[in-house]
Amino acid sequence: MSRGVRGAGAGQGAVAAVQLLVTLSVLPSVIEAQVAGVLDDCLCDIDSIDTFNTYKIFPKIKRLQERDYFRYYKVNLKRPCPFWAEDGHCSIKDCHVEPCPESKVPVGIKAGHSNKYLKVTNNTKELEDCKQANKLGAVNSTLSNQSKEAFIDWARYDDSQDHFCELDDERSPAAQYVDLLLNPERYTGYKGTSAWRVWNSIYEENCFKPRSVYRPLNPLAPGRGESFYTWLEGLCLEKRVFYKLISGLHASINLHLCANYLLEETWGKPSWGPNIKEFKRRFDPVETKGEGPRRLKNLYFLYLLELRALSKVAPYFERSIVDLYTGNAEEDADTKTLLLSIFQDTKSFPMHFDEKSMFAGDKKGAKSLKEEFRLHFKNISRIMDCVGCDKCRLWGKLQTQGLGTALKILFSEKEIQKLPENSPSKGFQLTRQEIVALLNAFGRLSTSIRELQNFKVLLQHSR
DSSP, X not given: OOHHHHXXXXXXXXXXXXXXXXXXXXXXXXXXXXXXXXXXXXXXXXXXXXXXXXXXXXHHHHHHHTSHHHHEEEEESOOOOSSSOOOOOOOOGGGOOOBOOGGGSOHHHHSSOTTOOBOOOOOHHHHHHHHHOTXXXXXXXXXXXXXXXXXXXXXXXXXXXXXXXXXXXXXXXXXXXXXXXXXXXXXXSOOSHHHHHXXXXXHHHHSSOOTTSOOTTOTTOSSOOTTHHHHHHXXXXXXXXXXXXXXXXXXXXXXXXXXXXXXXEETTEEEEEOXXXXXXXXXXXXXXXXXXXXXXXXXXXXXXXXXXXXXXXXXXXXXXXBOOXXXXXXXXXXXXXXXXXXXXXXXXXSSOOOGGGTTOSOHHHHHHHHHHHHHHHHHHHHHGGGOSSHHHHHHHHHHHHHHHHHHHHHTOHXXXXXXXXXXXXXXXXXXXXXXXXXXXXXXXXXXXXXXXXXXXXXXXXXX
């Protein structure tokens, strides 16, 4: 190679190095500048959410997720995809989910019906009786006949009520308990056509979008999707909210994958941690043509909506009849105390999302739109059974169900207000599966916002 060519190559390399340093130096400030201020469609600023989450919510929700009641989640990962022929399950070892042996699951969680959360005497005989109580679950035998009939009606109502999600049948032989702490959400290597098809189906077929409008960064788009946000702003509030919730969920999941990335594997021992390059690929304003910061703002919007749902459902759990039962009386009492403390914090937040602005038009039109909203989201929950990676499917199902439960709460305000203090309600109820999904899904959002703060610091140090 000639000296001139070498010199030119060296010059180009120096220029590239300088460009890289400039990019790294401005990236934190660019992200902070674009992911800031007041969120659209609500009156809350991002800095307030960051502070509230860091000092109030994150430490408590992390502890709550470690409690037995919330760490064991029953799920069916073998349901077939209802929309297309499956590509086959991911063979990557990190995609595998290790089910929890029945012997490891607390006896109070295993015994009885999925609606069971009432106080019961913690003794073996009663737990054996509970296993036989198909209709009533683990209900104290001293309940009156009238109360038992109320529970039966309550169970019938649960089977017929309108859910925002397709719930797994916990009685199915294919449903298994999973210890969420032993199967954390992180980057597994699952990607490519199968993963893209899932998200493409969610966005293209379920977000109220005509096929003539392409979402940003869609590789199939003839242009760059410039008309997308013009179209989005022209939608009614409800349909804009729907898109933002899905986009926020997608952003949250991507943040988890960036924060728990397989960095290296030495002597069979994997090392997981934050991957700055992957974070930039998914969220950097330059690399995503401005789309990354929009996605992160939608994460904050989703956080606000689920925060609002928790504040609204607090009266349900504050009743003396409700006990997060695992069979360990002392731990159960501590778990409920911690949960109620989190609810108190959610109620203290001063800038909640106002769900009353949704479905507020004429009654007939509002009812029709609400049903369309519900069915679109329910369809997305079914798409989660098309995810080829078991670990991704587990966390996709849980977080989708958690969001669906939050929506159910927000649109059941009247029923929640009428809850009786000392008897079950036929107007509103949550299964244990919904409760576990709701709090873990919100925990994931809280973690995402915390991880975003960590990435900002890492980017600052990498200048």
